[in-house]
Amino acid sequence: MTSLFFGGFMINYKELEQKYSTPLYVYDENKIIEIMHDYKDNFKSDEFNTKVLYASKALSILKIYRLVKEHGLCADVVSGGEIFTALKAGMNPQDLYFHGNNKSPYELEYAISNDVTHIVIDSLSDFNHIEAAAKKLNKKVSCLIRLNTGVEAHTHKFIVTSHIDSKFGMLIGSKDLNQTLELIKKSKYVILEGFHSHIGSQIMTMEGFYAAIDKLLDYLKNFNEVLSLNIGGGFGAKYTCDDKPLEIKAIVNGLIKYTTEKLHQLNIKIDTLMIEPGRSIVCEAGTTLYKIGALKQTPNRQYYFIDGGMTDNIRPALYQAKYEGYIVGKENLPKRLVTVAGKCCESGDIIMEDTYLPDAEEGDLLVVKSTGAYGYSMSSNYNKALRPAVVFVHDGASRLAVRRQTFNDLIEGEIDENI
Numbered sequence: 001m002t003s004l005f006f007g008g009f010m011i012n013y014k015e016l017e018q019k020y021s022t023p024l025y026v027y028d029e030n031k032i033i034e035i036m037h038d039y040k041d042n043f044k045s046d047e048f049n050t051k052v053l054y055a056s057k058a059l060s061i062l063k064i065y066r067l068v069k070e071h072g073l074c075a076d077v078v079s080g081g082e083i084f085t086a087l088k089a090g091m092n093p094q095d096l097y098f099h100g101n102n103k104s105p106y107e108l109e110y111a112i113s114n115d116v117t118h119i120v121i122d123s124l125s126d127f128n129h130i131e132a133a134a135k136k137l138n139k140k141v142s143c144l145i146r147l148n149t150g151v152e153a154h155t156h157k158f159i160v161t162s163h164i165d166s167k168f169g170m171l172i173g174s175k176d177l178n179q180t181l182e183l184i185k186k187s188k189y190v191i192l193e194g195f196h197s198h199i200g201s202q203i204m205t206m207e208g209f210y211a212a213i214d215k216l217l218d219y220l221k222n223f224n225e226v227l228s229l230n231i232g233g234g235f236g237a238k239y240t241c242d243d244k245p246l247e248i249k250a251i252v253n254g255l256i257k258y259t260t261e262k263l264h265q266l267n268i269k270i271d272t273l274m275i276e277p278g279r280s281i282v283c284e285a286g287t288t289l290y291k292i293g294a295l296k297q298t299p300n301r302q303y304y305f306i307d308g309g310m311t312d313n314i315r316p317a318l319y320q321a322k323y324e325g326y327i328v329g330k331e332n333l334p335k336r337l338v339t340v341a342g343k344c345c346e347s348g349d350i351i352m353e354d355t356y357l358p359d360a361e362e363g364d365l366l367v368v369k370s371t372g373a374y375g376y377s378m379s380s381n382y383n384k385a386l387r388p389a390v391v392f393v394h395d396g397a398s399r400l401a402v403r404r405q406t407f408n409d410l411i412e413g414e415i416d417e418n419i
């Protein structure tokens with residue numbers, strides 16, 4: 001078998017390799033669209049408005065912003081560059097929410113002058129920068145304040161700690177938060193839209209989200225206005241067979257039900273409830289296709305060396321992320337313990353350590369699954385590696401979304417008087 005079943009169509013990886021070469025990011029567009037609709041069509045309430053913001057740091061290319069726009073989602077953006085790309089793809093600036101703990105004056109002015117006026121305030125100092133930019137441009141901005149609720153979730157566990165030293169957000173009850181609220185009251189440019197919280201990533205249970213909703217709504221009770229809430233992203237994705245993420249419909253139904261009940265209990269209203277899924281939209285829809293080059297047997301390890309590595313997927317080196325894969329055409333052969341390593345000059349450049357794969361030969365094609373989130377978006381030119389191409393497969397046809405870099409791309413922007 002040389003193919004993967006993609007959105008109802010068989011895709012031949014050998015053909016993709018011949019057409020686009022390797023390494024190659026391959027996305028199943030039908031799957032992304034299906035997931036976007038799972039979120040959007042099920043995250044609905046009769047009592048408040050809802051918005052699904054795609055957390056675009058997971059994959060921030062023109063093609064994905066265009067899909068976000070076409071399928072009626074909004075997006076979370078964290079830099080001038082993400083705003084630029086989203087706008088180039090035709091997104092409505094009012095559908096973008098600008099996050100970040102250190103937005104520069106340049107980025108803020110760029111955002112506001114392009115009508116990106118939904119902004120998330122991260123600190124008192126960030127508020128000052130936002131207000132200064134809005135004042136300079138004489139425009140009003142509508143802001144959510146990112147709160148540190150003290151709830152921190154990771155996979156199956158969540159903890160409620162004082163968590164006072166987080167890089168993000170402001171502690172409920174802190175002097176900085178109270179001062180920011182006072183300043184907003186007096187500001188001619190900054191309007192309070194509501195509050196935001198994000199509790200972690202790759203979360204497989206709902207308890208942490210419910211604990212954060214409790215904190216946010218208990219806090220909201222202190223306000224007379226009807227405000228909005230954004231409860232962040234972090235919904236789990238299936239990287240390996242050990243991961244058991246909840247179904248999207250169950251997640252969003254759970255969030256709506258829990259929030260509605262708590263609102264009734266406290267007798268308060270909200271204007272809009274927002275969520276910000278990133279990886280769960282693009283992770284499983286993406287695979288990376290590599291070619292196995294050299295093989296090496298050391299006393300304790302069989303290595304398969306691939307033509308990519310930490311430059312196209314930094315996650316295993318950065319936080320020991322686990323992946324699974326298979327060799328094209330050898331899916332049903334017996335497997336043994338091997339390690340798949342990249343070609344960078346770093347011992348930590350391992351994509352799959354101690355994984356099970358069949359015997360390989362030089363030239364075999366290896367598919368690594370669930371690489372769609374934070375793969376391309378975190379890729380680098382370390383060792384002057386070329387960033388791979390990105391291909392989207394839709395209704396059986398493949399189309400280039402990002403072309404492979406060339407050597408010339410590697411020196412673009414570099415200055416050498418002799419060239």
Ligand SMILES: Cc1ncc(COP(=O)(O)O)c(C=O)c1O
Nearest residue numbers: 055198201233234276277278279
């Ligand atoms: C504020 C915020 N929202 C949303 C996300 C998306 O998280 P995920 O991709 O795990 O869904 C992140 C991830 O870092 C984040 O920091």
